[in-house]
Amino acid sequence: MMYYQFTVPWIIRRVRDVIPTIAMLFVMAGLASAQWVKVPLPGTPRTPDGKPNLTAPAPKTPDGKPDLSGIWTTNSGKYLDNLAGEGAEVPLQPWAAAIYKERHDTQGRDKPQVRCLPHGAPDAMLVPGYPFKIVQTPGETIILEEEFNQYRQILTDGRALPVDPNPAWFGYSIGKWEGDTFVVQTTGFNDGSWLDNGGHPHTDALHLTERFRRRNFGNLELEVTINDAKAYTKPWKSTTIPFVLLPDTELIEHLCENEKDAPHLLSK
Amino acid sequence: MRPRNATSYSAIAIVAGLLFFSATPLPAQWLGYRIPGVPRTADGKVNLSAPTPKASDGKPDLSGFWESDTAYFYDLAKDLKPGDLVMQPWAKALQAEREGKEHQDDPLSDCMPPGVPRINMSTDAMVHPFKIVQTPKLVVLLYETSANSTFRQVFLDGRPLPKDPQPTWLGYSIGRWESDTLVVETIGFNGRSWLDTAKGHPQSEAAHVTERFTRRDFGHLEINITIDDPKTYVKPWSAKVPVHLLPDSDLIETYCENEKDEAHKR
Numbered sequence: 001m002m003y004y005q006f007t008v009p010w011i012i013r014r015v016r017d018v019i020p021t022i023a024m025l026f027v028m029a030g031l032a033s034a035q036w037v038k039v040p041l042p043g044t045p046r047t048p049d050g051k052p053n054l055t056a057p058a059p060k061t062p063d064g065k066p067d068l069s070g071i072w073t074t075n076s077g078k079y080l081d082n083l084a085g086e087g088a089e090v091p092l093q094p095w096a097a098a099i100y101k102e103r104h105d106t107q108g109r110d111k112p113q114v115r116c117l118p119h120g121a122p123d124a125m126l127v128p129g130y131p132f133k134i135v136q137t138p139g140e141t142i143i144l145e146e147e148f149n150q151y152r153q154i155l156t157d158g159r160a161l162p163v164d165p166n167p168a169w170f171g172y173s174i175g176k177w178e179g180d181t182f183v184v185q186t187t188g189f190n191d192g193s194w195l196d197n198g199g200h201p202h203t204d205a206l207h208l209t210e211r212f213r214r215r216n217f218g219n220l221e222l223e224v225t226i227n228d229a230k231a232y233t234k235p236w237k238s239t240t241i242p243f244v245l246l247p248d249t250e251l252i253e254h255l256c257e258n259e260k261d262a263p264h265l266l267s268k
Numbered sequence: 269m270r271p272r273n274a275t276s277y278s279a280i281a282i283v284a285g286l287l288f289f290s291a292t293p294l295p296a297q298w299l300g301y302r303i304p305g306v307p308r309t310a311d312g313k314v315n316l317s318a319p320t321p322k323a324s325d326g327k328p329d330l331s332g333f334w335e336s337d338t339a340y341f342y343d344l345a346k347d348l349k350p351g352d353l354v355m356q357p358w359a360k361a362l363q364a365e366r367e368g369k370e371h372q373d374d375p376l377s378d379c380m381p382p383g384v385p386r387i388n389m390s391t392d393a394m395v396h397p398f399k400i401v402q403t404p405k406l407v408v409l410l411y412e413t414s415a416n417s418t419f420r421q422v423f424l425d426g427r428p429l430p431k432d433p434q435p436t437w438l439g440y441s442i443g444r445w446e447s448d449t450l451v452v453e454t455i456g457f458n459g460r461s462w463l464d465t466a467k468g469h470p471q472s473e474a475a476h477v478t479e480r481f482t483r484r485d486f487g488h489l490e491i492n493i494t495i496d497d498p499k500t501y502v503k504p505w506s507a508k509v510p511v512h513l514l515p516d517s518d519l520i521e522t523y524c525e526n527e528k529d530e531a532h533k534r
Contacts, residue, residue: 042425151410151419162298168521253436
């Protein structure tokens with residue numbers, strides 16, 4: 001797990017994930033007005049005592065689609081460690097298997113985040129302690145990533161995937177609805193990111209499919225299909241990744257400042 | 269990054285100090301895709317003089333892909349008359365020192381965010397656009413900076429500015445409509461970023477920046493910026509920055525790769 005500049009909000013968020021009620025009261029007493037860490041959000045369904053009702057039905061947008069908007073986070077580091085899920089067989093090409101073994105054996109010492117380079121998709125959403133916000137609008141769905149203050153755009157205005165794009169860390173994403181599932185296709189990746197911290201590789205041939213489904217107000221699920229013939233002998237699916245909603249809060253600015261963080265990052 | 273054709277020696281000297289991810293020719297992705305729902309003239313070109321569109325809640329819709337006039341990246345105060353901008357003595361000394369060094373100590377050249385309002389500004393050597401995505405309670409600004417791609421959020425849900433916030437590069441922004449103008453107020457700065465790049469006008473953590481966004485017509489936006497920073501400036505001062513639409517185009521991802529760009533830093 002990477003430790004960047006150790007800020008108070010990071011600690012607080014981590015504590016909140018583990019011991020919700022008690023930590024929240026502590027946080028509220030200390031930081032109630034500090035920086036929107038606790039801010040009541042309009043449109044949140046609530047129980048009679050005013051708490052967000054996380055089992056309320058998933059909200060809908062004006063055009064009748066499920067609304068994925070909200071701040072979401074993983075509740076475990078295991079998905080970032082291994083996108084395939086523990087014990088899963090991943091159909092690696094031989095060269096990719098060798099790379100994976102080396103990365104795995106060195107505990108991901110050389111992963112791109114060491115040099116303040118971004119995670120890619122989907123792993124930027126899987127970082128414990130760093131939530132992401134989905135902002136769903138008619139023409140595009142934006143994912144704001146708290147880690148490194150980055151964004152992804154998922155264009156929903158009918159355009160096709162680009163032909164021969166300039167390679168990018170997050171690629172180029174288009175999305176459409178299949179029933180209640182938001183299906184995102186992404187191509188145009190550079191080969192810099194790892195699929196997970198364990199080091200599953202990908203190449204610029206990666207065609208990623210992410211299927212998001214909001215089960216209810218407080219729960220979102222993601223299934224990922226990796227289709228990268230250069231690195232894998234056939235497409236494979238991730239384990240199902242659950243996200244929980246963080247209600248009544250806001251993202252915190254986060255940046256990687258290389259020189260300052262270098263001692264922390266290389267300590268392994 | 270997006271190169272452009274205009275050249276200016278001082279601009280290049282400054283931009284040479286900036287980090288950039290890669291200098292590639294105009295890339296193929298989604299540039300030229302005809303975005304649906306956009307007013308067009310008979311020949312299919314975007315009609316930049318069409319009226320300002322309205323959002324679902326009846327407000328002017330600022331959504332679009334924009335580029336500012338570039339002069340204000342270098343000197344935000346360029347249009348001010350003598351006496352409009354009065355620096356505190358420490359700020360005057362610092363600004364004079366910075367001006368001579370061609371933004372050598374500018375955190376932007378170390379890959380830190382440009383700060384507010386400078387993040388809105390494009391440059392002469394490279395196009396640095398931004399996208400506004402407006403929803404009734406939240407306006408998201410997505411930036412293609414000379415450092416990393418990043419975003420700002422402007423909250424229109426009635427929340428007040430935070431008291432005693434943790435200092436940041438891009439601050440905490442709330443917005444409200446005053447007739448057809450979106451008034452954005454931002455506080456909570458860390459005092460490290462520069463207001464502009466050739467002059468190096470300072471900004472302290474006490475700064476309260478107001479950006480008034482008015483969309484004149486489909487293709488034209490204006491940001492009236494007020495800097496209220498009593499630690500740095502004896503009185504508030506304002507700058508008006510014209511911004512134009514970049515039709516049928518989209519953001520390009522930018523990231524600094526610090527070791528690779530080490531050679532560019534001065």
